Amino acid sequence: MPEDLNWAIGGEAGDGIASTGKIFAQALSRAGRHVFTSKEFASRIRGGYTAYKIRTDVERVQSVVDRLDVLIALTQRTVDENVDELHPGSVVIYDGERSWEAEVPGDVVGVDVPLKHLAEQAGGAIMRNVVALGAAAAIADFPLDCLDEALRKRFGDKGEQIVDGNREAARLGAEHVREAYPDLNGRTAEYGHEYRLERTDADYVLLNGDEAVGMGALAAGCRFYAGYPITPATDVMEYLKGRIERYGGTVVQAEDELSAVNLALGAARGGARAMTATSGPGIDLMAETFGLVATSETPLVIADVMRSGPSTGMPTKQEQGDLDMLLYGGHGEVPRFVLAPTTVGECFHKTVEAFNLAERYQTPVYLVADLSLAVTERTYEPGEFDMGAVEIERGKIVDDDEVGEWLDGQGRFRPHADTEDGVSPRALPGTVGGTHMSTGLEHDELGRRTEDTDVRVRQVDKRDRKVDTAREREDWSPREFGDVDAETLVVSWGSNEGAVLEAMNLLEERGVDVRFVSVPYLFPRADLSEHVEAAERTVVVECNATGQFADVLEHDVLQRVERINKYTGVRFEADELAEEIAARVDGEHEPDTVGGSGEVQAE
Amino acid sequence: MSSETTFVDFKSDTQPTWCPGCGDFGTMNGMMKALANTGNDPDDTFIVAGIGCSGKIGTYMHSYALHGVHGRALPVGTGVKLARPDVEVMVAGGDGDGYSIGAGHFVHAVRRNVDLSYVVMDNRIYGLTKGQFSPTSREDFETATSPAGPKQPPVNPLALALAAGGTFIAQTFSSDVQRHAEIVQQAIEHDGFGFVNVFSPCVTFNDVDTYEYFRGSLVDVNEDDEVDHDPADFDQATERILDPDHEYQGVLYQDPDSVPYGDSHGLGEDMSSIPEGAPEDATDLVREFY
Ligand SMILES: Cc1ncc(C[n+]2csc(CCOP(=O)(O)OP(=O)(O)O)c2C)c(N)n1
Ligand code: SF4
Ligand SMILES: [Mg+2]
Numbered sequence: 049m050p051e052d053l054n055w056a057i058g059g060e061a062g063d064g065i066a067s068t069g070k071i072f073a074q075a076l077s078r079a080g081r082h083v084f085t086s087k088e089f090a091s092r093i094r095g096g097y098t099a100y101k102i103r104t105d106v107e108r109v110q111s112v113v114d115r116l117d118v119l120i121a122l123t124q125r126t127v128d129e130n131v132d133e134l135h136p137g138s139v140v141i142y143d144g145e146r147s148w149e150a151e152v153p154g155d156v157v158g159v160d161v162p163l164k165h166l167a168e169q170a171g172g173a174i175m176r177n178v179v180a181l182g183a184a185a186a187i188a189d190f191p192l193d194c195l196d197e198a199l200r201k202r203f204g205d206k207g208e209q210i211v212d213g214n215r216e217a218a219r220l221g222a223e224h225v226r227e228a229y230p231d232l233n234g235r236t237a238e239y240g241h242e243y244r245l246e247r248t249d250a251d252y253v254l255l256n257g258d259e260a261v262g263m264g265a266l267a268a269g270c271r272f273y274a275g276y277p278i279t280p281a282t283d284v285m286e287y288l289k290g291r292i293e294r295y296g297g298t299v300v301q302a303e304d305e306l307s308a309v310n311l312a313l314g315a316a317r318g319g320a321r322a323m324t325a326t327s328g329p330g331i332d333l334m335a336e337t338f339g340l341v342a343t344s345e346t347p348l349v350i351a352d353v354m355r356s357g358p359s360t361g362m363p364t365k366q367e368q369g370d371l372d373m374l375l376y377g378g379h380g381e382v383p384r385f386v387l388a389p390t391t392v393g394e395c396f397h398k399t400v401e402a403f404n405l406a407e408r409y410q411t412p413v414y415l416v417a418d419l420s421l422a423v424t425e426r427t428y429e430p431g432e433f434d435m436g437a438v439e440i441e442r443g444k445i446v447d448d449d450e451v452g453e454w455l456d457g458q459g460r461f462r463p464h465a466d467t468e469d470g471v472s473p474r475a476l477p478g479t480v481g482g483t484h485m486s487t488g489l490e491h492d493e494l495g496r497r498t499e500d501t502d503v504r505v506r507q508v509d510k511r512d513r514k515v516d517t518a519r520e521r522e523d524w525s526p527r528e529f530g531d532v533d534a535e536t537l538v539v540s541w542g543s544n545e546g547a548v549l550e551a552m553n554l555l556e557e558r559g560v561d562v563r564f565v566s567v568p569y570l571f572p573r574a575d576l577s578e579h580v581e582a583a584e585r586t587v588v589v590e591c592n593a594t595g596q597f598a599d600v601l602e603h604d605v606l607q608r609v610e611r612i613n614k615y616t617g618v619r620f621e622a623d624e625l626a627e628e629i630a631a632r633v634d635g636e637h638e639p640d641t642v643g644g645s646g647e648v649q650a651e
Numbered sequence: 652m653s654s655e656t657t658f659v660d661f662k663s664d665t666q667p668t669w670c671p672g673c674g675d676f677g678t679m680n681g682m683m684k685a686l687a688n689t690g691n692d693p694d695d696t697f698i699v700a701g702i703g704c705s706g707k708i709g710t711y712m713h714s715y716a717l718h719g720v721h722g723r724a725l726p727v728g729t730g731v732k733l734a735r736p737d738v739e740v741m742v743a744g745g746d747g748d749g750y751s752i753g754a755g756h757f758v759h760a761v762r763r764n765v766d767l768s769y770v771v772m773d774n775r776i777y778g779l780t781k782g783q784f785s786p787t788s789r790e791d792f793e794t795a796t797s798p799a800g801p802k803q804p805p806v807n808p809l810a811l812a813l814a815a816g817g818t819f820i821a822q823t824f825s826s827d828v829q830r831h832a833e834i835v836q837q838a839i840e841h842d843g844f845g846f847v848n849v850f851s852p853c854v855t856f857n858d859v860d861t862y863e864y865f866r867g868s869l870v871d872v873n874e875d876d877e878v879d880h881d882p883a884d885f886d887q888a889t890e891r892i893l894d895p896d897h898e899y900q901g902v903l904y905q906d907p908d909s910v911p912y913g914d915s916h917g918l919g920e921d922m923s924s925i926p927e928g929a930p931e932d933a934t935d936l937v938r939e940f941y
Contacts, residue, residue, distance in 0.1 A: 078941070253940035263936050269925035272734050274726075295930055296920035298733060303759040307726040310719065314699070314730020317717055318738065319923025322730070340720050430941075435933035440925065458664075476923050477715040477731070477738045480694050485663075485709050485716035496665060496710060 051105050053188060053243060054115050057180065058099035058129065059122030067202070068177040069100025070425065072184070073254060075198035076104045077427050079191070080248035084109040084546075085425040097129055106248055110391070110426070110546030117243060118187060120180045122163075127152055137239025139232070141183050143176075157235050159183065159225060166220040171213035178214045182221025187232060190245035192222055253430050257395040257421030257543075258283030258325075260433075261351055262291070264399025265323055267438045270349075271297035272315035272322040274308040276330060279363050280422035281353035284325040305330035309337045309350065316346045317486070319445075319476035321403050325351035325415075328370050329360065331377070338378040338412060342511065344486035345464065345472065347406035347413075347443070349399070354418040366419045368542055371596040374414045375571055381508075381615075383515045385409070386570040388416040390527060390545035392426040394568060396433055405522070408443040409471060409514045416570065418591070421543045446473045451481040460484075462493040466506050470513030490617075501616035508615055519572045526574050527566040534561040537583035539576065541567040541597050544589050567597070577605045656692050658683040663713040669704060674851030674862075677825035678772050679708050681849075682741065684828075685835035686714075691739045699728040701744025701753070703779045705772035705851070708743050722752030725760040725769065732767045734922040736913055739839065740767040747777045750786040750806050757808075761815040761844055766911035768838040768845035771808065772825070774853035775860045782856035792859055808848045809892040809903060818843040818909035820888070821902045824865050825851040830900065837902055843909035872901030883907050 057069050066087060073083045084103045101116075103109045116133040119126065120141045127140060127150055134140070136155035144150070144160040152158040161183045167175040178199070185195055192215075199214045225232065233242055255263070262284050265273070273292060275285045289299045297320075302308035308324045315322040326334065331352045341348050354370045356362035374386050385405050389398040395417055402413040446454060454462050454473045463484040465472040472493075475482025489497040490504050498504065527545070530538075530552055540548050545566040552562055565579055580586045580601070588598035612628045614620060661683035669675050686696060693714040700709030702721035709716040715738075719727050728742035749757050749771045760769065776794070777783040783796040787808065791800035812820045819841040823831035831849060838845025850865045872880035872891065880901065881887060888904035891897075913919060 251941070253937055255940045259940070266936060267929040267933050269930075271922035271925065272730065274730065291936070293917070297922060298916060298918055300729075300733065302726065303755055306723060307756055307759070310723040310726035311730040311733075313719070314717070314727035314732075315734035315922065316730075317715075317727070318697070318731045318734035319921075320734035321922075321925060322734070337720055337723065344717060344719075430934075430937050433937045435929040435937065438929035438933070440927050440929075460664075477697050477735055478695055478921075483693050483713060483715050485698075485718055487709070487718035488720055489718065 051107065052103055052109060052113075053105070053117050053245060054101070054103050054113060055118045055184065056099050056101040056116055056130065057120040057122070057177065058097065058126035061096050061098050063098070063122050064177055065098045065100050065122075068181065069102065071178070071195075071198045071202050072181055073102050073425050074201060075190075075195045076102065076245065077252045077254040078197050079194040079245065080250035080252065081106055081245065081427075082109050082252065083254060083425065083427045084111065086112045086420070087423045097125055099126065099129070104245065106246060111550040112547075113550075117241065118184055120177075120184060121150060122146075122177070122180075124150060137236045137241035139187055139236060139243070141180055141187070155239065157232070159187065159229055159232070161221060161224050163221070166224060167217050170217035170220055175214055175217035178217040179221035182218030183225045185218065185245075186222035186225035188243040188245040191247065192218060194247065251430065252427035253433070254425050254427050255392065256283065256423060256425045257389070257392045257417050258353065259287050260392050260395035261325065261399045261415065261417065262287030263433065264396040265349075265403070266291060266295065267396070267435055268321060268400040268403035269440050270321045270323055270403060271295065272300075272312060272320045273297070273324065274300040274302050274311035274315070274322070275324050275326065276302050276305045276308050278327045278330050280355055280419045281325040281327050281330070281351065283422060284351060284353070305333040306336060309334040309341075312348055313337060313341055313346055316348050317344075317477070321347075321407070323349040323351065323403075325353060327353050327355045328357045328373075331370060331373060335373070335377045338384075339380055339382050340488035341412040342382045342384065343488050343490070345410040345474075345511070346486070347410050349402045349406050349413050349415055351399075351415040351417065353422045354416065364419070366591055368418055368591040369593075369596070370416070371541075371570065371592070371600070374416055375600070383411055383511045384571060385411060385413040385515075385518070386416060387413060388542040388568055388570050389421065390542060390566050390568050392421060392424060393428050393432045395421060398568065400438055404439070404441045405518065408441055409518050410443065410474060411514055416542060418543050444471055444473050446475050446479065446482065448480045451475055451479055455481070456494065460494055463495050464491060464493045464507060464510070466493060466510045469517040470510045471517065472510075499617060501618065504616055515572060524569040524572050524574050526576070527568065529564040529566065531561045531563055534563040535584040536560070536562045537579055537586045538562050538564045538589060539567065539579075539586060539597070539601060540564075540589035541570060542590075544591065548589060570597075573604075575604060576601060580605045656687050656690070658687040660693055661686050661696070661712050661714060663711055665710050667707065667711045669707065670855045672854040673704065674774060674825035674849075674853065675705055675708065675772050677828045677831065678770065678849050678851045679711060681823070681825070681828045681831035682708075682743065682770060682835055683712065684832035685839055686739070686741070688832070688836050689739075689839045691839075695737065696739045696741070697728075697731050697735070699724045699731065699740070699742045701748030703745035703748050703777070704853070705743065705745035705774075705778070706748060722748050723756065724748065725753060725756040728767050728769070729760060729763065729765050732765050733913065733918055736766075736919050737921055741770065741839070742767060743770045743772065745778065745785075746771060746773040746775060746787045746808075747785045750808055750811070754786070754806075758811065758815045761812050761817045761846065763912045764816070764818055764843040764909060766843055766913055768835065768841075768847065770835060770838075770847050770849060772851035773808065773848050774851050774857055775805070776853045776857040778853045778856060789859065794856075807892065812846050813889060813892055813904060817846055817904065818906040819845040819902070820892070820904040821845075821847045822898070822900055823847055823849045824869055824900055825849055826862055826866065827900070830871070834902060837905075841905065841909065843906070843911045868898060869900045870897045872899050872903060
């Protein structure tokens, strides 16, 4: 008999499904149980159906499974939608008085609870879902006081009367089950199931990926957030609103994503730690400004909480389809960092890291989450979010006294100084003697527009060198799991980690060993050539159709070609090209960048 | 240094490449004067410039500055100002930058009423891309992309600002540098979004909206014999802004009760300074999730 219990509540949009589910998840967490929730349900019939699903165990749970033990069905459709996940011995709670009598499959145990009637008895029909929660608690032998605590958390600000009414509703639901179905345990036991939600002494926090990103931002000193609402990124903005102000920061709801990213860019030029979050359609718009962020060397964190594309796609469904866009998007060649947290907890840690990377290297950072991280509430030991361990590194910000070290012969500050590690000094407005202009035009060390081929090449190299420096200085290791000597290597990025880990347990039962590499750093990234070479086969797992990361991995392990590159702004000339190719033939590899200067000025 | 700051302190050592006679010279001089007259200092000033001939202004002035992407100068300036209330922020760009590709931002920046000034060099043409019609070009203005005129009515920027809830709406002429500087100064001093549309003639691509044309047709609100202009009078402002027969120079509208965004949102802190670790009470954030 499995230890984990899979529970769901389903109904029509507007039935309060998500908030009811959240109350139960909260109650389980308070009872010291691990929880992993999901809301992304592909309807097999039509829109309008929503459900909230909880997997809970005393051990850690990190994925959803295809099985439902207890289902609260507010509609017949909820039963129909979940028929494949129900099994002999599943319990379906339904309200026989609500104009239908649930048609539950024969070996599923139906529990008819007059939800509306009992809710009215407790004080109002609106508490119908809470009656169902009480019933579910009784079925799984779950102490009602845990539920009480969660009800207080949810309704506390609405007054004592409301809290008491809801408690009473839950009590009536539980009482009804005990009285009307005294031998329920016996019936499920016939199918080998006995549902018991034991409590433990553990103390967990329960949060989703968007909240973890928001909390990470606050921990990291983010003071400015600009965004335009979009599923599934909006929760980041809603989390920050009302909290960031405590630290002297602000949230600006922009008129569109073009504005959002430029607002954040402006705040960052002012010296604030700034971020924006969006999803695919917004990333497309922000791509316009992405290159400017990089060439003006502005530290900025841009979160992409991916959803199904292309275009408006399936806005409430999961996909990891933006990888190519994030790695390569934006015209021209834009240095960047791309980080993809692999769990809800990592959403916190990677956000903190993103802010540090952005400032240390004065480079834009894409923080890539996805719908399944955003909508999953998951339990953690509070110690997972160790605020004492958060370090803030602001990079090469210079003050009034240090500016002097970075002036040219005529006393002008050099914001794009061509340094060894590629990182230039940064003078924030107000710094005496640090005035400068930054621009999306190619520029010299002072920030003045240039089309001089040498300066152009030096600035491109300098910006790219920051990434090379970061590659050396920072730890880009992937997360490694499983048997190093296994024949099969599974590679995945972002949010699939939990599902792969649990799949590995199932495979182990079948005698299949795998080595698993979970990749949180997409650019720069670890070289996995040795991993791939050591394995008999490599399988890349990702939520998209074309295998974007698989392509990247294949690229990385390919035999290297030699390259001739020119980025002076002048096309290849035949004689020059002949020289270059000949040099490769002779085994000389010095890249050359000859060329004339452009005369036409346009923007 | 503020007390001794003069307008030359706001001049960079980069020589402008504007065509000789371009209106943008006068526009810029007036802006520099206004910044100096209001006691600002280049070290505490941030200019955000659009893309266009006009947008080159960021290079020619001396201050902190960003020359961003076409049409997005206002959001950048808004971000700088909200993060750094202690810094003087001035946004400058062209009519294409502000009223075409950036029109959406213009409307919302006006509504937000952030305490910054916005100077639009309105030459009624796309200068940098060599002479296509702009959103303020006349209906019959012939250009390479409008051989028979654009055949669409021009945008009235002042009316747009008024409709969006503007709290300071002014118009100037680059050639009347003194008056222009004076009005930009008022825009800077205004508590909120100080908007100045400057007729800044393009001598190369616009032979209709010329110095002579503006000199001969502009009416200064303060020199109108018939009415004493009261900028706080919304109806009078509306009448003049929508006047089909005249274009005006001066502060057409100023809301004396303007409350800037920073005040209504309780902002005032310099957001650039943060602690070296998580905020002291950051564990409370974790506790909320119990
Ligand atoms: C996204 C984008 N589209 C087009 C351009 C080309 N472009 C540069 S400036 C400009 C118009 C400039 O007109 P205006 O804002 O009136 O400035 P002016 O040159 O007249 O001062 C255009 C279309 C660009 N730089 N970026
Ligand atoms: S093209 Fe027109 S707007 Fe541009 S610099 Fe010359 S005169 Fe000025
Ligand atoms: Mg123009």
